[in-house]
Amino acid sequence: MRKQRCDGQETRQNLLAAAGEIFARKGFREATIAEICRQAEANTAAISYHFGSKEALYVESWRYSFTQSLKTYPLDGGIPTTASAEERLHGRILALMRRIIDPQSHEFDIFHKEMASPTGLLAKAIQESVEPIFMGLALLIGELLDKKPSDHEVQLCSMSIRAQCFGPLVHARRRKSAEGLPPSGLEPLLEDVEQLADHVTRFSLAGIRALRPLHPHQSNNEVGS
Amino acid sequence: MRKQRCDGQETRQNLLAAAGEIFARKGFREATIAEICRQAEANTAAISYHFGSKEALYVESWRYSFTQSLKTYPLDGGIPTTASAEERLHGRILALMRRIIDPQSHEFDIFHKEMASPTGLLAKAIQESVEPIFMGLALLIGELLDKKPSDHEVQLCSMSIRAQCFGPLVHARRRKSAEGLPPSGLEPLLEDVEQLADHVTRFSLAGIRALRPLHPHQSNNEVGS
Amino acid sequence: MRKQRCDGQETRQNLLAAAGEIFARKGFREATIAEICRQAEANTAAISYHFGSKEALYVESWRYSFTQSLKTYPLDGGIPTTASAEERLHGRILALMRRIIDPQSHEFDIFHKEMASPTGLLAKAIQESVEPIFMGLALLIGELLDKKPSDHEVQLCSMSIRAQCFGPLVHARRRKSAEGLPPSGLEPLLEDVEQLADHVTRFSLAGIRALRPLHPHQSNNEVGS
Amino acid sequence: MRKQRCDGQETRQNLLAAAGEIFARKGFREATIAEICRQAEANTAAISYHFGSKEALYVESWRYSFTQSLKTYPLDGGIPTTASAEERLHGRILALMRRIIDPQSHEFDIFHKEMASPTGLLAKAIQESVEPIFMGLALLIGELLDKKPSDHEVQLCSMSIRAQCFGPLVHARRRKSAEGLPPSGLEPLLEDVEQLADHVTRFSLAGIRALRPLHPHQSNNEVGS
DNA sequence: AATGAATGAGCCTTCATTCAT
DNA sequence: GATGAATGAAGGCTCATTCAT
Numbered sequence: 001m002r003k004q005r006c007d008g009q010e011t012r013q014n015l016l017a018a019a020g021e022i023f024a025r026k027g028f029r030e031a032t033i034a035e036i037c038r039q040a041e042a043n044t045a046a047i048s049y050h051f052g053s054k055e056a057l058y059v060e061s062w063r064y065s066f067t068q069s070l071k072t073y074p075l076d077g078g079i080p081t082t083a084s085a086e087e088r089l090h091g092r093i094l095a096l097m098r099r100i101i102d103p104q105s106h107e108f109d110i111f112h113k114e115m116a117s118p119t120g121l122l123a124k125a126i127q128e129s130v131e132p133i134f135m136g137l138a139l140l141i142g143e144l145l146d147k148k149p150s151d152h153e154v155q156l157c158s159m160s161i162r163a164q165c166f167g168p169l170v171h172a173r174r175r176k177s178a179e180g181l182p183p184s185g186l187e188p189l190l191e192d193v194e195q196l197a198d199h200v201t202r203f204s205l206a207g208i209r210a211l212r213p214l215h216p217h218q219s220n221n222e223v224g225s
Numbered sequence: 226m227r228k229q230r231c232d233g234q235e236t237r238q239n240l241l242a243a244a245g246e247i248f249a250r251k252g253f254r255e256a257t258i259a260e261i262c263r264q265a266e267a268n269t270a271a272i273s274y275h276f277g278s279k280e281a282l283y284v285e286s287w288r289y290s291f292t293q294s295l296k297t298y299p300l301d302g303g304i305p306t307t308a309s310a311e312e313r314l315h316g317r318i319l320a321l322m323r324r325i326i327d328p329q330s331h332e333f334d335i336f337h338k339e340m341a342s343p344t345g346l347l348a349k350a351i352q353e354s355v356e357p358i359f360m361g362l363a364l365l366i367g368e369l370l371d372k373k374p375s376d377h378e379v380q381l382c383s384m385s386i387r388a389q390c391f392g393p394l395v396h397a398r399r400r401k402s403a404e405g406l407p408p409s410g411l412e413p414l415l416e417d418v419e420q421l422a423d424h425v426t427r428f429s430l431a432g433i434r435a436l437r438p439l440h441p442h443q444s445n446n447e448v449g450s
Numbered sequence: 451m452r453k454q455r456c457d458g459q460e461t462r463q464n465l466l467a468a469a470g471e472i473f474a475r476k477g478f479r480e481a482t483i484a485e486i487c488r489q490a491e492a493n494t495a496a497i498s499y500h501f502g503s504k505e506a507l508y509v510e511s512w513r514y515s516f517t518q519s520l521k522t523y524p525l526d527g528g529i530p531t532t533a534s535a536e537e538r539l540h541g542r543i544l545a546l547m548r549r550i551i552d553p554q555s556h557e558f559d560i561f562h563k564e565m566a567s568p569t570g571l572l573a574k575a576i577q578e579s580v581e582p583i584f585m586g587l588a589l590l591i592g593e594l595l596d597k598k599p600s601d602h603e604v605q606l607c608s609m610s611i612r613a614q615c616f617g618p619l620v621h622a623r624r625r626k627s628a629e630g631l632p633p634s635g636l637e638p639l640l641e642d643v644e645q646l647a648d649h650v651t652r653f654s655l656a657g658i659r660a661l662r663p664l665h666p667h668q669s670n671n672e673v674g675s
Numbered sequence: 676m677r678k679q680r681c682d683g684q685e686t687r688q689n690l691l692a693a694a695g696e697i698f699a700r701k702g703f704r705e706a707t708i709a710e711i712c713r714q715a716e717a718n719t720a721a722i723s724y725h726f727g728s729k730e731a732l733y734v735e736s737w738r739y740s741f742t743q744s745l746k747t748y749p750l751d752g753g754i755p756t757t758a759s760a761e762e763r764l765h766g767r768i769l770a771l772m773r774r775i776i777d778p779q780s781h782e783f784d785i786f787h788k789e790m791a792s793p794t795g796l797l798a799k800a801i802q803e804s805v806e807p808i809f810m811g812l813a814l815l816i817g818e819l820l821d822k823k824p825s826d827h828e829v830q831l832c833s834m835s836i837r838a839q840c841f842g843p844l845v846h847a848r849r850r851k852s853a854e855g856l857p858p859s860g861l862e863p864l865l866e867d868v869e870q871l872a873d874h875v876t877r878f879s880l881a882g883i884r885a886l887r888p889l890h891p892h893q894s895n896n897e898v899g900s
Numbered sequence: 901a902a903t904g905a906a907t908g909a910g911c912c913t914t915c916a917t918t919c920a921t
Numbered sequence: 922g923a924t925g926a927a928t929g930a931a932g933g934c935t936c937a938t939t940c941a942t
Contacts, residue, residue, distance in 0.1 A: 011905075011906075026342070027254075027341070027342045029254060029255050030254050030342070032931085032932065032933085033932080033933065033934090034931090034932075034933090042906080042907095043906060043907050043908070044907090044908090044932095044933080044934090045906075045907060045908075045934085045935080045936085046905085046906065046907085047933090047934095048933085048934060048935075049904095049905070049906070049907095050905090053933085053934080054932095054933065054934090112340075112341045113341045113342055115341070115395070115396070116252070116337045116338045116340070116341030116342065116395075117251070117252045117255065117338055117341065117342065153424075156421070156424045156428075157428065159389070159392065159393050160389050160424070160425065160428050162392065163388040163389045163391065163392030163393060164384070164385050164388045164389065166388065166392060167384065167387065167388030167391060167392060168384050168388060170340070170341075171340075196381070199378075199381045199385070200385065202432070202435060202436070203381075203382065203385050203429075203432035203433075203435065203436070204428075204432065205435075206431040206432045206434065206435030207427070207428035207429065207431045207432045208428075209431065210427060210428065210430075210431030211427070211428070236922090236923085257914085257915065257916085258915080258916065258917090259914095259915075259916090267923090267924095268923065268924045268925075269915095269916085269917090269924090269925095270917085270918080270919095270923075270924060270925080271922095271923070271924080272916090272917095273916085273917065273918075274922080274923070274924090278916085278917085279916065279917095461926075461927075476792070477704075477791070477792045479704060479705050480704050480792070482910085482911065482912085483911080483912065483913095484910090484911075484912090492927080492928095493927060493928050493929070494912085494913090494928090494929090495913085495914080495915085495927075495928060495929075496926085496927065496928085497912090497913095498912085498913065498914075499925095499926070499927070499928095500926090503912085503913080504911095504912065504913090562790075562791045563791045563792055565791070565845070565846075566702070566787050566788045566790070566791030566792065566845075567701070567702045567705065567788055567791065567792065603874075606871070606874045606878075607878065609839070609842065609843050610839050610874070610875065610878050612842065613838040613839045613841065613842030613843060614834070614835050614838045614839065616838065616842060617834065617837065617838030617841055617842060618834050618838060620790070620791075621790075646831070649828075649831045649835070650835065652882070652885060652886070653831070653832065653835050653879075653882035653883075653885065653886070654878075654882065655885075656881040656882045656884065656885030657877070657878035657879065657881045657882045658878075659881065660877060660878065660880075660881030661877070661878070686901090686902080707935085707936065707937085708936080708937065708938090709935090709936075709937090717902090717903095718902065718903045718904075719903090719904095719936095719937085719938090720902075720903055720904080720938085720939080720940095721901095721902070721903080722937090722938095723937085723938065723939075724901080724902070724903090728937085728938085729937065729938090902942100903940105903941100903942085904940105904941095904942090905939100905940085905941090905942100906938100906939085906940080906941105907936105907937100907938080907939080907940095908936100908937105908938095909935105909936095909937100910934100910935090910936090911933105911934085911935080911936105912932105912933095912934095913931100913932085913933090914930105914931090914932085915928105915929100915930090915931090915932105916928100916929105916930100917927100917928080917929095918926100918927085918928080919925105919926085919927080919928095920924100920925095920926090920927105921923100921924085921925090921926100
């Protein structure tokens with residue numbers, strides 16, 4: 001009972017997709033190549049053939065998930081660079097949240113599990129992928145604070161914002177995945193996301209402004225709502 | 226070469242302590258009872274004997290870690306109830322951070338791993354333990370916002386603060402545990418913690434105030450430093 | 451369906467014996483722990499438990515086989531040290547041959563396979579075990595040649611004798627094991643061994659004497675260069 | 676990126692050569708067709724295609740190695756049939772040794788591994804190839820002993836000589852292959868070979884003469900029975 | 901003629917658990 | 922009360938082989 005040998009890369013793609021899903025659900029160690037291959041409708045030896053090892057598949061599947069996710073949700077949230085810093089911050093926060101919450105994307109579940117129980121296998125890949133995101137955020141905050149991105153206060157604010165994006169959403173993801181099928185639960189969650197992004201943006205802009213040193217005449221027009 | 230039968234509970238205590246450490250380092254699934262027993266200098270069968278199963282040991286060791294941690298770091302950070310809400314918030318944030326960062330305590334590593342890869346075993350125990358912490362925080366924020374603790378905005382702010390405590394510190398923990406001995410690396414980290422708590426308090430108070438509806442006379446004295 | 455836990459070392463002994471037999475028949479790589487355990491009536495995990503790995507079992511089983519074999523066939527063949535050098539040489543050759551040909555002993559089959567396809571695992575064990583055998587032979591030949599055991603000619607003669615013991619007998623072993631049960635085939639083979647030992651002793655003594663330096667009445671017609 | 680389809684037999688030749696080398700180094704079971712094909716720069720399916728199976732390739736590669744080796748080293752060592760029996764024996768021994776030690780030739784490594792761990796696949800091929808070698812040696816010894824080649828004593832002497840050729844040289848081969856490049860290490864080994872051949876010839880001629888029946892001028896001090 | 905892709909069987913190992921002592 | 926010994930179920934990986942192209 002052989003599979004059709006369509007174009008030769010189909011199995012590879014199936015494995016990457018299935019691996020992303022299973023690794024996101026179970027983590028590296030608890031995921032079994034048997035389950036991945038069952039879902040990809042491939043033989044267990046196919047992983048050795050295409051990727052060499054479970055470890056290599058893990059790294060590849062994360063890169064794959066991350067790339068796909070970034071294609072769907074550009075870092076700047078589609079806000080033009082001519083918009084105000086506040087609007088661009090809101091755009092970034094919203095884009096990040098949508099990436100995190102998208103049930104199609106598995107990168108953040110994998111990322112989260114890797115943070116909690118590092119295998120060390122993703123260190124390099126994550127480093128390369130996450131750095132630009134952090135840097136873009138730090139640049140924006142630096143603009144708002146009128147300081148260099150490497151400044152300590154900028155870093156602290158960056159951390160505050162990132163944490164507000166990650167924390168609640170990984171919970172939301174789990175709550176969601178614990179339910180049934182995604183189709184019905186998608187829209188309400190996206191609504192939630194916008195509301196949450198509004199809150200985090202407003203909350204954080206206030207926090208940032210409280211640190212702004214020497215502008216006595218600071219305006220109060222916020223973004224959102 | 227039997228062990229001394231001191232009081233019969235010594236092995237149990239050793240197992241609880243060792244389990245907390247190992248589960249914190251490796252998570253439930255990846256921790257092996259062999260390693261736990263090796264560290265506790267007990268026989269592998271001792272776990273089945275004392276706790277019935279690996280699962281039961283897991284729950285017990287978390288309760289044990291949590292209880293010990295709460296004894297060391299009271300929820301209110303030692304700030305008297307007569308102090309201002311801002312000071313009490315700072316006290317809570319600092320206490321929470323110190324609990325998280327304490328290398329002696331394993332509850333947060335276990336908690337974090339359980340969030341990332343839920344076994345479901347701790348659901349009830351965590352629920353019971355975390356609820357009062359969240360409630361105390363919500364009460365305080367409600368006081369600052371002049372709203373009920375169950376109000377949506379209060380919940381959002383509570384989330385913002387909790388996330389700022391968890392996010393950076395679990396990273397700090399890992400970075401720390403990756404180094405050498407904890408004793409020498411403790412002080413500088415505690416300094417960091419106070420600095421971080423100051424930032425989060427100031428940042429969040431500003432965020433909270435920005436949501437406060439229509440009180441023109443709001444004061445600006447912040448806490449910290 | 452548990453095994454009886456008689457004295458706790460029975461399984462270990464069974465495994466050692468079975469391993470010697472299987473490793474001798476199939477070699478390290480082709481032998482499977484499943485087969486060894488089937489023959490020892492033990493679980494496959496028992497090997498990990500008692501020895502840690504297939505590799506460690508291999509080494510242990512060889513030491514076990516070698517020790518048992520040496521107990522049955524002392525190196526000197528039971529010839530008293532007061533006997534003539536010729537008689538003692540004959541004793542050694544016969545003892546070596548009997549050790550090699552004994553169907554109960556597996557050390558030489560393992561040794562032979564290890565020489566042909568080294569795993570490297572037995573290097574140290576074999577070195578330690580074989581050294582005294584070679585040294586004893588070299589001492590004896592040195593006595594016959596009136597030279598030091600480390601002399602080049604002594605070494606060459608030692609090699610000639612050892613090769614004559616090994617070569618034909620490993621063939622004989624295989625021919626024998628290819629047949630059916632050992633009980634009936636044992637005596638005729640032992641007879642063969644004595645005949646063979648006589649031949650090798652006579653043949654080699656003549657070769658040695660031809661090299662003996664200072665006896666003026668020996669003939670010197672040699673071949674080559 | 677297909678290979679050039681030169682003449683269609685190039686791949687076959689490459690496979691035979693690579694197989695000889697790999698089988699010699701690892702033995703039949705441990706050699707993998709993946710490694711052989713990698714070295715031959717061919718696809719793994721090529722073996723099934725050209726030879727039908729790993730087994731068939733094994734047999735073919737041995738025949739190939741043996742044929743090539745025999746071309747380089749004629750059985751009689753180039754000694755004319757008019758030379759004395761002693762000289763012809765020396766020639767044969769030297770030729771046999773040179774065949775064994777030649778690092779270019781793999782037949783003896785394969786042969787040795789096959790003796791130690793018979794696959795049964797080479798039985799017929801080896802039988803056919805080795806018979807003439809043994810017969811030639813037996814004829815020569817029969818001439819020296821003035822007996823028929825099938826005589827028991829002739830067979831024993833033949834065995835003694837063959838064993839002295841095989842034993843030390845397979846060791847030498849392994850020692851050599853464990854070193855670095857063969858080119859530089861070749862000359863000193865060939866010197867050793869001649870020295871060794873001299874020893875074996877002299878040693879064995881003495882042994883043979885000691886068995887020569889009724890020539891009144893031979894000495895008779897033997898050992899045994 | 902030749903190959904990339906895929907397969908299924910088998911191997912060694914790990915692990916939580918359970919007896920008999 | 923406590924333990925050494927033993928178990929069986931998986932898990933990841935390797936490998937010779939076989940298709941469809």
